[in-house]
Amino acid sequence: MAITSEQIAKLANVSRGTVDRALHNRGGVSPEVSARIKKIAAELGYTPNTAASALARTKKRTTVGIIIPANQNYFFDNMKSGLLLAQEEFSNYGIQLEIFQTYGLDEYNQLKYIEELEKKGMNGLLISPVNTEKIKNKIIQLTENKIPVITLNSDIEKSKRLCYVGHDYYQSGKTAEGMMALINNRKFKLAIITGSTKSLSQSQRVEGFINNAKKRSHDFDIVEICENNDDDIDSYLQTLRILKEYKDLNALYITGSGIYGVVKALKELKLERKICVITFGDLPRTLEYVIEDTIDATICQNVFDQGYVSAKLMFNYIIKNEYPNKDKYYTKIDIRIKENILPNY
Amino acid sequence: MAITSEQIAKLANVSRGTVDRALHNRGGVSPEVSARIKKIAAELGYTPNTAASALARTKKRTTVGIIIPANQNYFFDNMKSGLLLAQEEFSNYGIQLEIFQTYGLDEYNQLKYIEELEKKGMNGLLISPVNTEKIKNKIIQLTENKIPVITLNSDIEKSKRLCYVGHDYYQSGKTAEGMMALINNRKFKLAIITGSTKSLSQSQRVEGFINNAKKRSHDFDIVEICENNDDDIDSYLQTLRILKEYKDLNALYITGSGIYGVVKALKELKLERKICVITFGDLPRTLEYVIEDTIDATICQNVFDQGYVSAKLMFNYIIKNEYPNKDKYYTKIDIRIKENILPNY
DNA sequence: TTGAAAGCGGTACCAG
DNA sequence: CTGGTACCGCTTTCAA
Numbered sequence: 001m002a003i004t005s006e007q008i009a010k011l012a013n014v015s016r017g018t019v020d021r022a023l024h025n026r027g028g029v030s031p032e033v034s035a036r037i038k039k040i041a042a043e044l045g046y047t048p049n050t051a052a053s054a055l056a057r058t059k060k061r062t063t064v065g066i067i068i069p070a071n072q073n074y075f076f077d078n079m080k081s082g083l084l085l086a087q088e089e090f091s092n093y094g095i096q097l098e099i100f101q102t103y104g105l106d107e108y109n110q111l112k113y114i115e116e117l118e119k120k121g122m123n124g125l126l127i128s129p130v131n132t133e134k135i136k137n138k139i140i141q142l143t144e145n146k147i148p149v150i151t152l153n154s155d156i157e158k159s160k161r162l163c164y165v166g167h168d169y170y171q172s173g174k175t176a177e178g179m180m181a182l183i184n185n186r187k188f189k190l191a192i193i194t195g196s197t198k199s200l201s202q203s204q205r206v207e208g209f210i211n212n213a214k215k216r217s218h219d220f221d222i223v224e225i226c227e228n229n230d231d232d233i234d235s236y237l238q239t240l241r242i243l244k245e246y247k248d249l250n251a252l253y254i255t256g257s258g259i260y261g262v263v264k265a266l267k268e269l270k271l272e273r274k275i276c277v278i279t280f281g282d283l284p285r286t287l288e289y290v291i292e293d294t295i296d297a298t299i300c301q302n303v304f305d306q307g308y309v310s311a312k313l314m315f316n317y318i319i320k321n322e323y324p325n326k327d328k329y330y331t332k333i334d335i336r337i338k339e340n341i342l343p344n345y
Numbered sequence: 346m347a348i349t350s351e352q353i354a355k356l357a358n359v360s361r362g363t364v365d366r367a368l369h370n371r372g373g374v375s376p377e378v379s380a381r382i383k384k385i386a387a388e389l390g391y392t393p394n395t396a397a398s399a400l401a402r403t404k405k406r407t408t409v410g411i412i413i414p415a416n417q418n419y420f421f422d423n424m425k426s427g428l429l430l431a432q433e434e435f436s437n438y439g440i441q442l443e444i445f446q447t448y449g450l451d452e453y454n455q456l457k458y459i460e461e462l463e464k465k466g467m468n469g470l471l472i473s474p475v476n477t478e479k480i481k482n483k484i485i486q487l488t489e490n491k492i493p494v495i496t497l498n499s500d501i502e503k504s505k506r507l508c509y510v511g512h513d514y515y516q517s518g519k520t521a522e523g524m525m526a527l528i529n530n531r532k533f534k535l536a537i538i539t540g541s542t543k544s545l546s547q548s549q550r551v552e553g554f555i556n557n558a559k560k561r562s563h564d565f566d567i568v569e570i571c572e573n574n575d576d577d578i579d580s581y582l583q584t585l586r587i588l589k590e591y592k593d594l595n596a597l598y599i600t601g602s603g604i605y606g607v608v609k610a611l612k613e614l615k616l617e618r619k620i621c622v623i624t625f626g627d628l629p630r631t632l633e634y635v636i637e638d639t640i641d642a643t644i645c646q647n648v649f650d651q652g653y654v655s656a657k658l659m660f661n662y663i664i665k666n667e668y669p670n671k672d673k674y675y676t677k678i679d680i681r682i683k684e685n686i687l688p689n690y
Numbered sequence: 691t692t693g694a695a696a697g698c699g700g701t702a703c704c705a706g
Numbered sequence: 707c708t709g710g711t712a713c714c715g716c717t718t719t720c721a722a
Contacts, residue, residue, distance in 0.1 A: 004714095004715060004716090005716065014693085015693045015694070016693090016694095016715085016716075017692075017716095017718080017719095018691085018692060020718085021691095021692090021717095026718095028691060030691060030692090033691085033692085048715085048716070049714085049715050049716070050396075050436075051396040051397075051399035051400045051437035051714085051716095052400050052437075052698090052714070052715035052716045052717090053715080053716050055396045055397050055697095055698045055699065055714090056697080056715075056716040056717040057698080058394075058698050059697095059698075059717095060718095091395075092394055092395050092396035092397075093396075171684065174684040175684040175685040178682045178684035179682065182527065182528045182641060182642070183528065185530075212684060297527070330687065332679070332685075333684075333685040333687065334677070334679060335682065335685060337523045337527065338523050339522070339557065339678075340516070340520040340678040340679075340680060342513075342677070349698095349699055350699070350700065351700095359708075360709045360710070361699085361700075361701090361709090361710095362700095362701080362702080362703095362708075362710075362711090363707085363708060363709075365700065365702085366707095371701095371702095373707055374708080375707060375708090378707085393699080394698085396699080397698070397700045397714090398700050398701075399700095399714090400698090400699080400713095400714045400715065400716090401699075401700045402700085402714080403715080404701095404702095404714075405701090405702095
């Protein structure tokens with residue numbers, strides 16, 4: 001039988017109420033009594049019964065704010081599903097999610113929503129932050145006000161957030177290079193098409209790719225790194241130009257959006273089977289291109305897990321005061337080729 | 346506020362006890378009253394508070410039996426970790442796991458352990474069954490005695506088990522072929538090394554591989570399908586023989602164990618960089634060979650998830666009477682190459 | 691600063 | 707077959 005607060009109370013010659021107040025630092029307990037209680041609890045290895053505490057606090061509701069982008073609907077819908085699944089598993093704890101979505105990375109609205117949530121008295125925040133000074137300071141301030149923050153999918157260093165849950169962009173860039181090397185027998189002439197060199201995540205994917213190729217001494221030649229602004233038309237035109245200019249190109253590496261544009265250009269020049277194409281993400285259209293053999297492999301970041309894991313970490317922190325045991329939680333890097341694209345598990 | 350059994354009791358003019366008995370089919374309720382209660386509950390969309398029921402049943406302990414192989418320690422340790430994590434998440438429900446491990450697929454001991462568990466009064470069974478008539482009948486019998494059975498990692502068709510949680514061996518064979526085709530530009534001459542053609546899972550991997558190559562019209566030539574009995578020495582000798590016999594071989598496909606033997610033979614002939622090798626599993630040694638470039642890719646089956654998912658399904662069934670909503674739960678098929686082998690998340 | 695006690699929602703036993 | 711009731715372990719309010 002597990003230890004109960006009742007048992008601790010008896011051993012410490014106090015009431016259950018006092019035990020509860022002491023162990024949760026709710027205040028109003030004399031330091032000596034508190035210390036005595038904590039000591040006994042530690043010795044016995046006391047872990048509170050979560051079912052009982054959930055039940056006792058049913059009237060209370062705790063709100064967790066969520067601020068994520070809304071573009072690339074499918075992507076963030078997936079993340080939301082993960083968040084909602086975690087919420088469901090914790091349904092008896094009366095946790096309410098307040099989800100706000102901004103179009104693109106929008107500092108102004110992120111700040112606005114954070115303040116709105118603060119007024120509502122949120123108990124924790126999950127955010128995919130824009131990496132700016134203002135947001136960073138806001139997160140620091142929340143943390144100092146005892147409101148835990150977890151960054152999700154994008155991070156801000158030194159913002160004092162509880163932890164980060166997301167992708168390792170650098171490593172996924174390396175993985176893309178590893179795949180390309182396997183496919184092209186360690187020798188390729190390629191163009192890199194990135195959304196914007198200013199996007200940290202995308203530039204990490206480029207950097208990881210290049211460093212891996214160098215480190216492994218692959219025989220590679222990057223003819224160009226071009227920006228498509230994550231736009232399909234831009235992407236289409238640039239790809240067309242590149243493909244015409246470099247006749248012996250044998251690979252394309254796409255780090256962001258604009259995949260449709262790339263594919264359209266490839267098909268127009270009837271090169272879709274000749275050029276090795278590696279992309280990121282598992283948007284339905286991307287997967288279609290993998291299935292029809294236009295894209296050779298796409299590297300995925302388990303966005304669903306990101307939502308699920310981050311929400312669980314937040315809930316456990318708020319409810320059980322359980323600290324995350326890592327600073328960064330990286331979700332797995334999945335390689336999807338034609339054969340292992342499956343209906344979701 | 347969520348619906349409570351109290352509210353239903355009032356609406357149905359009965360006591361909470363009767364509501365509980367009716368909704369859980371515990372018997373001792375007249376059909377009319379039971380129907381009335383169920384109707385009201387359904388209309389209100391009643392879902393019992395799991396925290397409360399966990400709390401109420403703290404005294405009761407429910408035992409779930411687990412019977413899995415013990416060979417390839419690392420593999421099943423991983424599965425056990427998943428099982429234990431699920432147990433921890435349900436720790437307040439007083440669930441006890443009774444784990445038995447058999448060496449190899451051992452019908453005699455599986456039966457013995459099942460019977461032992463029955464005597465102890467287990468409430469559910471998770472098993473990686475040997476596919477024999479006796480075990481099949483035993484599972485049917487358990488199910489008929491209201492003891493739910495979930496098959497884990499290996500399945501028996503028509504055994505009336507609640508569901509199967511595991512790997513899609515056929516599809517993972519296809520995935521292996523897909524990778525090999527990418528690496529060898531859709532043209533390869535290979536030998537297949539399998540543990541035993543009698544092992545269902547391994548023969549499915551072979552079948553999936555071959556069918557995929559045919560379907561996609563790859564230019565392939567299988568010089569031999571040989572059995573190594575999952576034994577390293579056997580594996581070593583056979584690989585050596587094959588490599589000497591077929592000088593223009595460019596690929597090896599290993600569906601089971603004996604990977605060390607294959608690698609030893611390859612290294613001895615200094616062919617480790619020249620021949621494309623695809624294996625299964627993420628045993629530490631296998632991953633080492635991937636990292637050192639001897640194995641090009643290894644296909645993994647997320648054994649941890651198998652343990653976690655199956656245990657959760659079992660617990661939810663026993664506690665909340667929640668039926669699995671699929672007959673087969675396939676875990677993801679992961680492709681691991683040098684770059685996306687990461688310390689576990 | 692502390693104790694006592696009333697719940698939270700469901701379960702199970704006993705009495706009728 | 708049904709109602710009443712005493713828990714399960716923790717939280718919170720009220721009173722001292």
